[in-house]
Amino acid sequence: MLNAGVIGMGIGEKHALAYQNHCNTNLKTVCDFDHDKLKELNIKFPNVCMETKYQSILENDDIDIVSIASYDNFHSSQILQALEIGKHVMSEKPLCLNRHEMLQIHETQKQNPDAKLSSNLVLRTNSRFGKLRKDNAEGKFGEVYYLEGDYFWGRKSKLFGWRAEMDYYSIILGAAIHMIDLVMWLLGSRPVSVQAIGNDIPNKNTNLKFNSFAVVILKFENGVIAKLTGNGGCVHPHFHDLKIFGTKQTAISDLNEAYYLRS
Secondary structure (H helix, E strand, C coil): CEEEEEECCCCHHHHHHHHHHCCCEEEEEEECCCHHHHHHHHHHCCCCEEECCCHHHHCCCCCCEEEECCCHHHHHHHHHHHHHCCCEEEECCCCCCCHHHHHHHHHHHHHCCCCCEEECCHHHHCHHHHHHHHHHHCCCCCCEEEEEEEEECCCHHHHHCHHHHCCCCCHHHHHHHHHHHHHHHHHCCCEEEEEEEEECHHHCCCCCCCCCEEEEEEEECCCCEEEEEEECCCCCCCEEEEEEEECCEEEEECCCCEEEEEC
């Protein structure tokens, strides 16, 4: 049985419920700086310790695994602190915001190999995408040559809260990363070439000073190309759209339906 703590009780509440309901974990402590929110949470989780400082979770020797669901700019430092003291970490994406932070996390995990690090790249658990991955592995697409994926945010107002107050916010790391991971997982390989371009047209004259839309082009060693977007300013329901083009069949999963086209 692993004792769990959760830092950040926005989306972190989902983590807390998962730990509470899992047979191998015990939800021990949750943390949020919002006192009013903690009062509400105390009703939902009456047997769980409520804290306002994340250090209370990291310094608690009884806690084995920490979920980090704080604002994006805190993820890296909290991950590093947790790994350094040997705690397992489940972090919301992104793990970090730049290459320097990434290298720090990589080195710290190498120095603490017993501490496991994972992130919430949840599209891998979707049964539809799992079927497409199996189809590709079995050669049903023939030779895949192009994939197209869109992360439709569908919740534009969320961009103007804490994300707008950060020194740097990335719609690629905050949204498109799901599609990037999905495509890498489907293909079983990593790209050798990456290009990206974006704009801030959807958030002009708002408090968000960063791009809310980006297109990422990936090229893989076998020549496969993927075009993926993070579309934060879209007028569109929240959805993960995917198209896979192969020499034998095409798979399309959009808002209305999912289907194959075969030659």
